[in-house]
Amino acid sequence: MQNSIFNELKVRGSVGTSGNNEIDLNQYQALLAYDTNYAGNPTIYPSTYGNLDLQWEKNRMIDLGVDFGILNNRISGSIGVYNKxxxxxxxxxxxxxTTGFNSLSANVGEIVNKGIEADLTFAAFQTKNFNWTISANYALNHNEVTKLAKDASGTDINIATGTKITKVGEAVGTWNMRKWAGVNPDxxxxxxxxxxxxxxxxxVYNEAKVAIQGKSLPTYSGGVSTHLDYKGLFFDASVYFAGGNKVFEDWAGYTQSTGQRTIVFYNGVNTLLDRWQNPGDITDVPKMDLTSTGNNSASSxxxxxxxxxxxxxxxxxxxxSFDKELVQRMSLDGLTLSLRGSNLFTFVKDSRLKYDPEVRADGFTRLTTPPVKSVTFAVNFKF
Incomplete structure (x- = not known):
């Protein structure tokens, strides 16, 4: 009987539901408050409308996948799909x-996350003196709002907060703002x-329409790593990537305004040196205008x-890693010398982006310390 090329082949799947109880206390109750007065006399007033049908948010996860190993596990990995x-x-x-309240909390929305996750490890060479292994992983996620509350006319109630919007048919927290068209050269x-x-x-800033401008959540991410060793000498490398989203420079209004805010009250960036100065200048930085807003040039x-x-x-x-016999002569169990470089290089698609692209889940760049670049030399003794 011929042996199979598969050393491992496993199909897995799971279905489950969980709840999220991260809601304020007593939101289901109609409550009274006592924190005000009328003509100096203490008063009681209704403070929460209440909703006796209020429940936890719920997540239903379907996960299907395959784990495999072939050719004596020289090639191994897994592929999975999910729908949350x-x-x-x-x-x-x-x-x-007429109720005396602005709103009430209710269970009305729905969001779907679905995607693919895969990882693969390939032992390219496996000999006594030389080994080379390559590993890679990739994740693809699609996020979409499928249901929101509706108003009295049956229209979806979109959740708009400043530069973002959550609406049916779009991802959560999609960027929603005016679109920049450059600088008038005249x-x-x-x-x-x-x-x-x-x-x-x-x-005129307020004459421009606010519109959807891209996703704030990455749609893909992954990494590649490799390991080589030859007679004690070894080399490791790992690379990470992500994208499919847009990031917003949250502090631009303070550092890139061509009005008073940057010039008078804060420190501007060197990009302002490329501002428009004479008719015919082609630039993406408007002229200086020391009014309070600078023509809204740094507005969202x-x-x-x-x-x-x-x-x-x-x-x-x-x-x-020093030879075992040599190390034993030194009364040691092991001796390794290594030189490590961390976060040495970052390559961005958009050359205009000056801040670190690995931002928080909200998609905003912050005035925070980026991942530290470092070079470390280490000596590891084993006794």
Whole structure:
């Protein structure tokens, strides 16, 4: 009987439901408050409308996958697909003002996350003196809001917060802002697209339409690593990448305004040196205007929204493990020398992005310390 090329072949699957109880206490109750007065006399007033049908948010996860190993496990890995549905999502639903309340909390929303996750390890060479292994992983995720609360007319109640919006058919926290159209070369005034997409432009900020401009959540991520060793000498490297999203420079209003905020009250960045100065200048930085707003040139728009795709070389290590016989003569169990470089190189798709692209889940760059670049020499003694 011929042996199978598979050393391992396992099909796995799971289905489960869990709840999220991260809601404020007593939200289901109609409550009274005592923290005000009327003409100096203590008063009691209704403070919470209440909802006796209020429940936890729920997650239903379906996960299917295959784990495998072939050719004496020289090639091994796994491939999986998943579908996570978050339903009974908590949302504040507007109420008629005749109730005396603005809104109540209700289980009305639904979000779907689905995607693919895969990892693969390949032992390219396995000999007494030389070994080489390559590993890789990749994840692809699609996030979509499928249901939200509706108002009295049956229209979805979108959740808009500043530069973001959550609406049916889009990902959670999709960027929602005016679209930057550059600088007028004749007068140096900032320009935005009137319809939020393309075509006609305007220099009046409030005449430009707010529109969806991209996802704040990465849609893919992954990494590649490798290990080589030859007669005690070894080398390791790991690379990480992510993208499919956009990141917003949250502090641009303080550092890149061409008005008083940056010039008078804060420190501007060197990009301002490339500002418009004379008719015919081609630049992406408007002219200086020392009014309070600087023509809104640094107000929220895609001027400071960048592609978030990047590749980072996380670690590079080269080292040497001394021969066992030599180490024993030194009354040691092991001796290793290594040189490690961490976060040495980061490559971004958008050359305009000056901050670290590996941002938090909200998609905003912050004035925080980026991953530290370091070079470390180490000596490891084993006794």
């Amino acid at each position: 549905r978050t339903f009974d999502l908590l949302q504040d639903v507007p109420l008629s003002r 007068n140096g005034l900032p320009l935005w697209f009137v319809n939020g997409v393309d075509g006609a432009v305007t220099s 728009s895609t001027r400071f929204l960048y592609d978030g795709d990047y590749i980072r070389i996380k670690d590079l290590v080269i080292g040497y």
